[in-house]
Amino acid sequence: MSATIKDIARETGFSTATVSRVLSGKTGFFSSKTAVIVNETAAKLGYKKNMAATELVTQKSNVIAVIVNSTKTNFSDQIISGIQKKADEAEKRVIILYAGDRDERAQKIALSTALERPILGILLLAVDLFPSNLEILTFSNTPFYFISISFKNNKLNYISSNDQEIGYQATKYLITQGHKNIGIAGLNITNSAHTGALRFKGYQKALHEAGILFKPDWLQTGDYSYKSGITALQKYYLKKDVTAVIAASDLVGIGILNECSRLKISVPTELSIITTDGTSLCELVRPQLSSITQDFYRMGYLGTTYLINSVQSNAYTNIVISQRQSVKKFNDFDH
Amino acid sequence: MSATIKDIARETGFSTATVSRVLSGKTGFFSSKTAVIVNETAAKLGYKKNMAATELVTQKSNVIAVIVNSTKTNFSDQIISGIQKKADEAEKRVIILYAGDRDERAQKIALSTALERPILGILLLAVDLFPSNLEILTFSNTPFYFISISFKNNKLNYISSNDQEIGYQATKYLITQGHKNIGIAGLNITNSAHTGALRFKGYQKALHEAGILFKPDWLQTGDYSYKSGITALQKYYLKKDVTAVIAASDLVGIGILNECSRLKISVPTELSIITTDGTSLCELVRPQLSSITQDFYRMGYLGTTYLINSVQSNAYTNIVISQRQSVKKFNDFDH
DNA sequence: ATACTTAGAGCAAACGTTTACAATAGATAT
DNA sequence: ATATCTATTGTAAACGTTTGCTCTAAGTAT
Known part of the structure; x- marks a missing residue:
């Protein structure tokens, strides 16, 4: 067992109270001479504070x-x-x-x-x-x-x-690139945390604003997994309808990308992909995946800040569009 | 603050000793009637054991x-x-x-x-x-x-x-595939943990056994990162000497792969790659990376077993060669 | 000289558990 | 009737800290 303040107290002749005060820096309660002695003894004995005891009291x-x-x-x-x-x-x-x-x-x-x-x-x-x-x-x-x-x-x-904003921005971006038949894949829209439902809502809003009529086949639900991407692409492949798809996560995006590669569908020439997340995975694959990039670092930082300061409130972090290589302007004349 | 055994003791009229015994299942020390009362009261009060106190005593x-x-x-x-x-x-x-x-x-x-x-x-x-x-x-x-x-x-x-075995097996595998000019990239051979040094040793051993004379350029050290893979490939590209390379990690392998893609070097036709690790990343990229696959799961399982049972000993877990798409038989006649 | 302050230190209780030991009552054995 | 055992419960100390309170001695103000 490791040394305790009692050991230090015995060794130095001070009381545990004084030792404790020195060790936890309660300045003003001991002389600097005492501090030196206590600290040296602590070091000598290899003292490690027992947090369980501290937290208990x-x-x-x-x-x-x-x-x-x-x-x-x-x-x-x-x-x-x-x-x-x-x-x-x-x-x-x-x-x-x-x-x-x-x-x-x-x-x-x-x-x-x-x-x-x-x-x-x-x-x-x-x-x-x-x-x-x-x-x-x-x-x-x-x-x-x-x-x-x-x-x-x-x-x-x-x-x-803001997941609705993610859906909205992704869709709008693809629309500005000339796409009209836009799929959305890999998301769960029944989930209690309603991430998927919100994204879908934003997607529909953007479609609506652009006067595009949503077709049910465009929505391919899933569980944000690699596999979801694969099966989604297979569905799209049957109809040969969509020219761009919004992937619900980077892994979904890569699933779609790899299944395209297997089916000899060229990305982005024949199909554009934009993913949601924007982690380093996007830059590991070829072509690199364009993404709606979330500020995960900030989420962690802010959440911790709120926790520490007991801020009883919600917050959204920013999203940004990262243009890489998986989205191409769609031009009707090409077809 | 959450309810304590004292609260339960007061509420039920039993002593804290009895409550403690019931709650921590010290069977044989209380009647089942008592147990029922205590457990019900604990549930009612939302009792949560304070582990800090338990661990302290x-x-x-x-x-x-x-x-x-x-x-x-x-x-x-x-x-x-x-x-x-x-x-x-x-x-x-x-x-x-x-x-x-x-x-x-x-x-x-x-x-x-x-x-x-x-x-x-x-x-x-x-x-x-x-x-x-x-x-x-x-x-x-x-x-x-x-x-x-x-x-x-x-x-x-x-x-x-067994890192030496990793180096040895990777090299031997490439040799059996007909390769003679084999690079090894992305590893640190000065590291105190000597992982890299051991792999390099195994690599040299395999080369030696096959009668292949090692050329210094074949070794491209690094820090197991994606970037290490990129710079290593650039070095190899200058000499156009190696036909296969052993990557020190999956990320190094992907770095090499992507740099090949940028420089229009076809993998595995012009360059074979085998990586060390064999995580899911290998199957995310195209072509999929062949690998020396380590049994990380087992390492964790075994390490925990040793810790729990105080086994004072070392152990190696198995490695296995996973053939995917990044290694091709090398045939002199092709060139 | 007296009263008051202050710096430095100690005493002891408290935190929430566990557990060795003691106590009690009833049952069983002789 | 006495001794012994068993089942159930209680008492109290212990774990390693922190901290309110108390104490002492020296310093300061009057």
Whole structure:
């Protein structure tokens, strides 16, 4: 077992109170001579503060628990970077907990692990909590914020992109490039977190404004996965109707891209693709995928700021269009 | 503040001892009638065990701290899956800490965060600890294991692939495919963790056994990054000498692949590529990258097993050759 | 000389658990 | 009737910290 303040107290002859004050920098309660002695002894004994004890007595904690899906949401890293940055600035610590992949039990374990010890609060990264688990969380009185997920219900705090705007901007961009038959693929529009529904709404709005009549085949729902991209493209291929498609995630985009490659459909010459997310994956594939790029880093940074300052409010982070190589102007004369 | 066993004791009229025994399932110490009353009251009051208090008194913990680099080591997820699996089986909890990217201070913070609270032990995923931090860790008496990194010094416990074997197998595979001028790119051969040095050694051994004389240009060192792949390919391009290259990571492989695409070098027709790692990235790009595939999941699983059972030993996990689309038989007559 | 302040230090309670030990009552064995 | 055992419960100490309160001695103001 590691040395405790009692050991230091015994060794130096001071009381544990004085040792504690020196070690936790409660200046004004001890002479500098005392401080030197205590600190030296602490170093000599290899003293490590026992945070469990501290948190027990102070009833507060400096650790933020971050709960993430183990599913390959490849943007989590960016969010976590933002979280780490802000946490570091505020002298807070962060621990990350994996909550499985839409796994009720795993979610519950992660939640318990967090709630069963003193923490500052919880940040949930793109995790769509099961109702039972959401109840546990709300009932616990621990502050929490959802990141990269929004809710109709404004009772819950979240920091995310404006998903309707994502759908709208993506669609509008393709329209300005001359496209009229525009698919939207890989998204889930029934989800309780309604990310997909909002994007679809924005998509429809843009279509409507441009006087384009939506055709049901253009919507290919999915679960934001690589596989969703593949099956979506296969559907589009049957009709040979759409000239551009909005992918619900970078992985969906790559699924579409690779299936195009298999079917000898040239991107962007025959089909334009714009994805949603804009992580580094977009620049790893050829052609590079154009994207609606979300500011994941900022989501993490802002969410952490809100948590630390107890800001009871929602926020949207900016989105931006990153033009790369997968969208081409559509010109009727070409056909 | 959440309800405590004292609240339950007061409410039910039992002592905290009895409540504690019921709540932590110390069967044989209470009647089933008592158990029912206590459990109901606990549920009613929304009781959550305070692990900090438990860990304080029992002097033990069921949490495993996993320290990872924030750098895009895209295989960490697989390792973590393995860790989670084993931890779950053994009823242990896991918390993940980010240690920045070769950042001494961030490493130290992550380490302190782990060491300052009761934990079972530490798993370090591909993190190459600064000497000062390694000292902190060893001095702490907390058990720890390195995963995906090996050491000359057998004082340190690790679970990894046999890196010399990786170099050897990759090279031998290319030789059996008819290649003689084989590059090896993106690896660091001075690293204290000597992963790169071992791979290079295996590579040389295979070359030697085949009677091939190594040319210094064939070795293009780097830091396992995408960028390393790009610059390596540029070097090879100048000499137009190698017909196949071993990439030190999937990202290096993709860097090489993309630079080939820019320079109109056809893969695998003009250049074969085999990467080391074999994560899902290999199947995301076109052509898909053949790889020496490591069993990251098993590394995590095994490392956790060792940690839990205090096995003081090292282990290698298996590697396997995954043939995809980036290696082609080399035939002198073609040229 | 007296009263008051202050710097530096210690005492002891508190945080929420667990658990060795003690206590009680009823049951069983002799 | 006595001794022994068992099932259930309680008492209290312990884990490592922090901190309100108290104490002492020296310094300052009057």
